[in-house]
Amino acid sequence: MLMSGVCQHHNALIYKVITFMRTRIKICGLTRVADAVHAARCGADAIGLVFYPPSPRHIALEQGRTISRALPAFVTRVALFVDADPAQVETVLTDVRPDLLQFHGDESPEYCRQFGVPYIKAARVKAGLNLVQYAALYADAQGLLLDAFVPGQPGGTGLSFDWTLIPENLPLPLILSGGLDPENVRHAVQSVHPWAVDVSSGVETSKGIKDAAKVAKFIQEVGNADR
């Protein structure tokens, strides 16, 4: 049971209890090199780069490449898209060389698979969405990122959702997102026991500009929750 891929979310809790496994951390929506390097130095496991032009956190290819190259080894570079033209994804893959893709729109499983690159799929949670079935459709994904459902705003909203809608038997590693910040992340980790947490608005001074102290506090609080 522990090693099966059937109950990934529940397994994360068991591993945490018996091995002191730590919760992974993704800081998303970085637009400045200094913010990305600071997040990595504070202990972020992954950095999210938004390639979605309507987002205030959208970055140009060249900035993506610069941030990616500035990051030290063993920090996962995540390129984020929302229903992008596949040619745009290919361009980012060639120019920025991310380690992981994040699909935050209505991309089909076939769409996500076509690039042959590890990916995570986002789901915007609302009552009636069967998350177990949804995760099963994207069985080859590296994780399922759960975010708030806000009509007209695919992500980066700063709003949370009802965590009681998260099933225990999710067949993918759970990445908890939506409205997290340094004040609530400890409670979130201890309540939901996700594989990872993801944050954008909650560690910003303004959209795309990260607050160094909030980033440090957020990462520290995740560590406190794990202990």
Ligand SMILES: O=C(O)c1ccccc1NCC(=O)[C@H](O)[C@H](O)COP(=O)(O)O
């Ligand atoms: O960050 C954005 O601007 C964004 C825009 C469109 C789609 C996704 C976007 N961000 C995705 C993320 O992974 C965010 O970290 C996630 O939505 C949580 O955001 P927040 O509630 O602001 O912490």
